[in-house]
Structures are given as structure tokens and as C-alpha cells.
Amino acid sequence: MKVIQYTEIVDEVSRICQEANFDLAEDVVNAFKESVKTESSAAGKSILNQLIENADIATSNRVPMCQDTGVSVFLVKLGQDCHITGGRLEDAINEGVRKGYDEGYLRYSIVDDPITRKNTGDNTPAVIHIELVEGDTLDVQMSAKGGGAENMSAMKMLTPSAGLDGVKDFIMKTVKEAGPNACPPLVVGIGIGGNFEVAPYLAKKSLFRPVGERHPDKDIAALEMELHEAVNRLGIGPQGLGGDTTALDIKVETAPCHIAALPVAVNLNCHASRHKHFVI
Amino acid sequence: MSEKRIRVPFDPGAAESLKSGDTVLLSGTIYTARDAAHKRMAEQLENGEALPVDLEGQVIYYVGPTPARPGEVIGSAGPTTSSRMDAYTPALLSHGLKGMIGKGYRSREVIDAIQKNNAVYMVAIGGTGALLARKITASALVAYEDLGTEAIRRLEVEDFPCIVINDSEGNDFYESSQQSFSND
Ligand code: SF4
Numbered sequence: 001m002k003v004i005q006y007t008e009i010v011d012e013v014s015r016i017c018q019e020a021n022f023d024l025a026e027d028v029v030n031a032f033k034e035s036v037k038t039e040s041s042a043a044g045k046s047i048l049n050q051l052i053e054n055a056d057i058a059t060s061n062r063v064p065m066c067q068d069t070g071v072s073v074f075l076v077k078l079g080q081d082c083h084i085t086g087g088r089l090e091d092a093i094n095e096g097v098r099k100g101y102d103e104g105y106l107r108y109s110i111v112d113d114p115i116t117r118k119n120t121g122d123n124t125p126a127v128i129h130i131e132l133v134e135g136d137t138l139d140v141q142m143s144a145k146g147g148g149a150e151n152m153s154a155m156k157m158l159t160p161s162a163g164l165d166g167v168k169d170f171i172m173k174t175v176k177e178a179g180p181n182a183c184p185p186l187v188v189g190i191g192i193g194g195n196f197e198v199a200p201y202l203a204k205k206s207l208f209r210p211v212g213e214r215h216p217d218k219d220i221a222a223l224e225m226e227l228h229e230a231v232n233r234l235g236i237g238p239q240g241l242g243g244d245t246t247a248l249d250i251k252v253e254t255a256p257c258h259i260a261a262l263p264v265a266v267n268l269n270c271h272a273s274r275h276k277h278f279v280i
Numbered sequence: 281m282s283e284k285r286i287r288v289p290f291d292p293g294a295a296e297s298l299k300s301g302d303t304v305l306l307s308g309t310i311y312t313a314r315d316a317a318h319k320r321m322a323e324q325l326e327n328g329e330a331l332p333v334d335l336e337g338q339v340i341y342y343v344g345p346t347p348a349r350p351g352e353v354i355g356s357a358g359p360t361t362s363s364r365m366d367a368y369t370p371a372l373l374s375h376g377l378k379g380m381i382g383k384g385y386r387s388r389e390v391i392d393a394i395q396k397n398n399a400v401y402m403v404a405i406g407g408t409g410a411l412l413a414r415k416i417t418a419s420a421l422v423a424y425e426d427l428g429t430e431a432i433r434r435l436e437v438e439d440f441p442c443i444v445i446n447d448s449e450g451n452d453f454y455e456s457s458q459q460s461f462s463n464d
Contacts, residue, residue, distance in 0.1 A: 040461075050408055051405075051408065054405075054409075054410050057410040057411055058356075058410040063349070063355060063356050063409075064355065064356040064409060064410065065356070065407065065409065066358055066407045066408075066409045067343065067346050067355065067356040067357050067360075068344070068358075069356075105346055105347045105348070105349050106346055107344065107345070107346040107347070107355070107356075108428065108429065109344075109429075119428050121428075147360075148383070148384075151361065179384065179385055179458070180384045180403070181361050181363060181384035183407045234458075235459070235460070235461030239403070239406060240454055240457075241443065241454070242460055242461040243461050270407055271407055
């Protein structure tokens with residue numbers, strides 16, 4: 001059994017919260033560079049180049065690439081042979097967020113109550129999903145998820161007769177309505193199946209996969225590629241000012257579901273697709 | 281479509297001279313305000329109180345910046361989604377506001393109010409807060425300090441880059457630019 005200290009988790013979480021906001025991951029930067037080559041709109045090309053420049057400034061000046069430093073979302077895989085000492089895992093993550101957002105001069109974007117809306121002043125609580133797995137490692141993925149793209153995300157309980165065509169229509173409709181609001185070029189996360197709470201979770205989870213990586217299941221991989229092309233034919237383009245690069249990538253995750261149901265969720269992520277990872 | 285250098289607050293006639301699709305470099309003074317500050321301004325107008333800023337000819341930038349590191353003017357400072365301010369915007373336009381900077385679509389009511397008041401809606405590139413912060417040379421707190429990042433600040437900007445979406449003639453650059461690339 002491995003013993004993991006509470007304080008070690010706090011420090012690692014603090015570090016990745018800051019790195020997520022300062023250092024755009026290589027998969028995203030590479031996707032910008034590839035898109036510059038294929039984008040036919042001059043304005044679109046110029047925007048993509050400014051995204052690359054912005055990412056460079058963020059890294060070298062330790063300033064967030066986007067002022068919306070987001071909700072801190074965590075996907076945690078906890079090996080069941082780990083023993084965490086010194087405090088609770090969730091507390092360690094929230095303390096790491098508090099520390100990282102303070103030390104990194106990141107923005108506090110969380111209010112304590114959806115109706116009365118008082119800022120909590122430290123960007124907590126984080127959204128934390130924990131899965132128990134085999135082994136003795138603690139695997140933590142973090143995403144700083146901005147409000148603009150999250151607000152344009154959508155979910156629908158389709159029924160089986162809608163079929164794959166109904167799913168595709170709903171995805172296109174969601175991306176179209178989002179237009180410039182979600183800061184394209186997007187990464188589009190899609191969850192199909194499960195039930196009312198599982199589909200959005202699948203969509204969110206899919207966004208943690210690196211841009212450009214295809215699903216291991218070849219049918220899902222083919223669907224991802226087909227949807228990516230279809231979305232880019234919408235013409236929305238970088239920042240919604242017209243062009244071919246509406247999405248950098250599309251991710252699909254599926255799950256078994258009820259005989260009466262066909263849930264679909266579309267979780268949009270902006271080009272500031274910030275995800276970092278550590279393993280203890 | 282052309283690139284224009286413009287002083288803000290706008291001189292009379294300057295907002296009307298900006299056309300849908302123009303690239304604009306703004307220099308001068310602008311004010312920040314987003315959701316909570318708009319709600320508070322709307323409440324003050326409703327109660328017949330004076331706003332903390334005289335809006336005549338002014339430009340509001342929808343932004344909630346990150347805190348400045350010691351020695352810096354401001355942190356990251358890119359635009360937030362404008363549609364959340366739609367409900368409050370026509371009232372501000374009728375109180376003299378001439379320009380807005382944000383990102384994303386506006387409602388029909390706002391587009392009409394922009395035309396009626398000879399104002400202009402511009403966007404900056406969403407998610408480039410590190411780059412845009414370099415165009416901000418000073419920042420001072422003006423009102424609603426308790427709102428934190430959502431307080432109203434006065435910003436001095438130099439060649440702050442924007443694109444005109446909705447102009448005083450009722451044009452919409454999102455509509456025209458997306459249409460030309462759609463193969464749907
Ligand atoms: S949608 Fe993303 S890039 Fe755009 S402002 Fe929000 S966090 Fe930043």
C-alpha cells in the first residue's frame with residue numbers, strides 16, 4: 001500500500017492549476033499551427049496567429065492566457081491501494097486550488113450561491129469527480145473550464161427513433177447556436193448514452209483527451225472525424241468571423257442506456273482548452 | 281472594410297463613422313463593466329440615482345480581468361460574452377453610451393438600440409487576454425469595489441484592437457462573414 005501525504009496533493013494541485021492557465025498544452029498549440037495552414041479566411045488565419053502569440057506571452061510572462069481562469073474541474077483516478085494521510089482528498093484538492101489561484105494571480109470566478117451570488121474569494125469549491133481504480137497511484141487531471149463555452153453547452157433526452165441522425169442534428173444545432181459566444185475554434189465534447197446525468201459527464205470527460213487523438217473504438221473514431229468535418233463546414237470559423245476552423249477537434253464517448261432513451265450531451269470547450277495532469 | 285485609428289471616448293460623429301467589418305485600433309479611456317456592475321447600474325437608473333460614470337460618448341469593455349501581479353498594470357484582460365449584458369444595454373445606450381467591446385452575438389433589441397442611438401458594438405478576440413492586456417497602459421478602480429473582478433475600472437488603452445460587428449446602420453458582421461464560408 002502506498003502512503004500519500006495530503007500536503008503533496010495540495011502542492012501538485014496548486015502547480016497544475018497555474019500551469020494550466022499559463023502554459024497551453026502542446027496538443028492545442030499544435031492544432032493552432034495545423035489550422036493556420038488550412039484556414040482559407042485571411043481574418044481567420046490572423047486570429048489563429050494571434051492565439052499562438054497569446055499563448056507565447058502567457059507562458060513567458062506567467063499571465064493567464066484568458067482572464068476567465070474558469071471552474072477548476074478534476075478527474076481523479078484513485079488506486080484502491082493508496083492511503084492518503086493528513087486529511088481528506090477533496091479537501092486537499094480544494095486547498096490546492098486556493099493556493100494555486102492565489103499564488104498565480106488567477107481570477108476567482110465562483111459564487112457561493114446561484115441566486116444570491118457572492119464570490120467565494122478563492123475559486124473553490126472545485127468540481128471533483130473521483131473514480132476508484134486498481135493499483136496504488138493517484139492520477140489527477142485538471143481543467144480550467146471557462147464560462148463562455150460552458151454556457152453554450154447543451155443536453156437533450158432524445159428517444160431511440162431519432163437515431164444517429166437525430167444525434168448529429170442536435171450537435172450541429174448546438175455548435176451553430178454557440179457561434180462566436182463559445183470562442184471558436186472549439187473542442188467539442190460529446191456524450192451519447194448513459195442517462196440524464198451520465199451523458200454530460202461523458203461529454204466533459206471526453207474533453208480531457210488530447211486534441212488530435214482518436215477514440216480507440218474505430219466506429220467512434222470514424223464518427224468523430226465525420227462530425228469534425230461537418231462542423232467545419234458550418235462556416236462559423238475562428239471567433240465566429242467566418243472560416244473553416246470552427247472546431248480543432250471533436251471527441252465522442254458513449255455508454256449503454258435504457259431501451260427507451262437516447263441521451264446526448266454536447267460540452268463545448270473554447271480554444272483555451274486548458275488541461276494538466278499529475279500522477280503520484 | 282478598413283483599419284481605423286479612433287480616440288475614445290468618441291468625438292461626435294466618430295461612432296457612426298465605424299462600419300460593420302472595420303478593424304479598429306482604439307486609444308484613450310474606456311470603462312470596464314460586466315454582469316454584476318450592469319445589474320447595479322440598472323438598479324440605480326431604476327431608482328433615479330446617478331450612475332458612477334457619465335456615459336456620454338463612452339465605451340464599455342465587458343471584461344473581468346485577473347489580478348495584476350505586483351508592478352503590472354493589469355492581469356489577463358480579454359472580452360467576456362456580451363449577450364449576458366443584453367437585458368441592460370438599451371437603457372445604457374439611451375443614457376449616452378456609444379460603444380461596447382465584448383464577444384459574441386447581441387439580441388435583436390440591442391442591435392436595434394445600437395442603430396437608434398448611433399452607437400457601435402465591437403469585439404476583441406476572446407481568449408487572448410494576455411495579448412490584449414499589453415494594450416492597456418493604466419487601470420484605476422472607479423466604483424463597486426466590493427464586486428472584485430466585476431468592479432468598474434477606468435482603463436487607458438493604446439491601439440486596442442477591435443472588429444466592428446453591429447454599426448449604426450444596423451449591419452451585422454457575424455451574419456455576413458459566416459455566410460461567405462458556409463457550405464452547410
Ligand atoms: S470561452 Fe474560453 S477563451 Fe473564451 S473567454 Fe471564456 S474561457 Fe476564455
